[in-house]
Amino acid sequence: MTIRVLVADDQSLVRDGFAAILRGPADIEVVGEAADGEEAVARARELVAEVVLMDIRMPRLDGIEATRRLCGDPAWKGRVIVLTTFDADELVWDALHAGASGFLLKTTTAAELVGAVRVVSDGTALLAPEVTGRLVREFMHRPRPGGPAPELTQLTDRESDVFRRIAEGRTNHEIADALHVSESTVKTHVNRVFTKLGLRDRTHAAIYAYESGFITPGDRRDPP
Structure with a gap:
């Protein structure tokens, strides 16, 4: 193709x-x-x-x-x-x-x-x-939002873990290693996150995560 x-x-x-x-x-x-x-x-x-x-x-x-x-x-x-x-x-x-x-x-x-x-x-x-x-x-100099976007409450705990790592710029392989699951499982979670939050791709997932206050610069949970 x-x-x-x-x-x-x-x-x-x-x-x-x-x-x-x-x-x-x-x-x-x-x-x-x-x-x-x-x-x-x-x-x-x-x-x-x-x-x-x-x-x-x-x-x-x-x-x-x-x-x-x-x-x-x-x-x-x-x-x-x-x-x-x-x-x-x-x-x-x-x-x-x-x-x-x-x-x-x-x-x-x-x-x-x-x-x-x-x-x-x-x-x-x-x-x-x-x-x-x-x-x-730019994100670091912006005021924190008053509260999380309501759509975020739709995410399960595992989907939130995946979403956070997408916003950090992690690949599916890196997310799979960090969460000790298969890449196919990560892909499933990524698709569900995008559907629930109405996101097109990983670029817009990162923008949404920062602008909603879900993640802040430097808020990295585990090593790359």
Whole structure:
């Protein structure tokens, strides 16, 4: 099975470069390109793209709003990686809250870009290392919520354990080792957590966990 990718950027040289990199691996297929946000939304739906590389700053419709429209469409099951030359915090927040599953700077290497497509396609969170530290610092300076989100009461104790480790960035394998269960059992718990809390993927699980006060930076229970 190949991962169907759409490249959206208003600069043709950038689109061509990303497309050329992604045409190399056998497990990735570049199904199309888009020069603005409106075209990106239309082509992602038409071509059934599984991953969209989305530039933030584009004409007609910016990448954040295009991401919001795609990820808010229940008929579209793909994921978005936002690419930008700007690493300002507000752009990170806007992109993630719009529904992006990953965030990379355009200075990323070819190998990192290919890896990002694979990781996000698999439903795993992806953030540029430069961005991750600032996100944690942002959470640390935010006031704690007054109380936990009511949806959290739906989780069993084991689901809460799994949810906490998802928010810490643990893989299913690492969670299985920490809880002394099989990876298939962890996958079942992860799916139930996502269903109960209405989450798309691990990126949004982490955002939800921090913003609801379920977890705070530095609240790591066991070694990685």
